[in-house]
Amino acid sequence: MRRSFLFALLVIGSSSLMAQSITGIWRGKRTQGAQGCFPEYFLELHITWANDNSLMGNAYSYVDTKQFTKINFTGRYNPLNKRMVITENAVLQYSVPANCIPCIKTYDLTWSKNGALEVLLGDWKGHEMGNNNVCPPGKITLNREKTPTFPVDVYQNDTLMNLQKNLKLQERQKEVVQTVVIDTSVIKIELYDNAEIDDDTVSIFLNNSLLLHKKRLTDRPLTFQFNAFPNTEYELMMYAENLGRIPPNTSLMVITAGKKRYEVRLSSSEQKSAVVKFKYTQ
Structure with a gap:
């Protein structure tokens, strides 16, 4: 019983430490298959971790700071296998070419660390905003960054947002x-x-x-x-x-x-x- 209890404490402690490390700015590249608007985008995730290993934040897909989409997301992180699944929800803001439609995406990412370098690697898939047309999927490579390209929001629930x-x-x-x-x-x-x-x-x-x-x-x-x-x-x-x-x-x-x-x-x-x-x- 004592060994089991100590093992549980170690798992909980290491899980919390790992999950806490996920909070922050992650930036890199997102590729898209043929028929996509661009073959490659920049992607910046603002990830906030909660004690129950849930995730939330904003995703910015962009060609430059004038052509971008801002979409909020929720997700889950598993500290045992270092995997997270993030699902975009609502498009908050977008400025894209007339022939492009924003994609509502799901990310399947895995965290790894090599020395001081922290990386999220994985895949994404999604559908076009306003319909169920499938977006050409692709790959994601992100590094942890110290400063954001886009402003970091403070989370509000819908009640407070509408009240304000x-x-x-x-x-x-x-x-x-x-x-x-x-x-x-x-x-x-x-x-x-x-x-x-x-x-x-x-x-x-x-x-x-x-x-x-x-x-x-x-x-x-x-x-x-x-x-x-x-x-x-x-x-x-x-x-x-x-x-x-x-x-x-x-x-x-x-x-x-x-x-x-x-x-x-x-x-x-x-x-x-x-x-x-x-x-x-x-």
């Missing part, structure tokens, strides 16, 4: 309270009322993406986490929806990044919004 479209925020000055340099990709945020609980209500934005909307600060934390990409700056803003009974709107932010813990006190008003910046360096 109709928000009308007041113009307020941003006050940077602290810049936190982190060395891990998973960041946990907890927000408490910093003084007397007086019905302070806030909305939280990360890189202008709404993550919390009109939430009341109490002695119990508002908790969320996000996955940071290397060499990418993140700006977390606390927007005061009201000032409570005792202005201004104040909170205690507790940041957990790996083994490190930070406490930051924030104050927002009708004139300014408190901002904390993050940068993940490897």
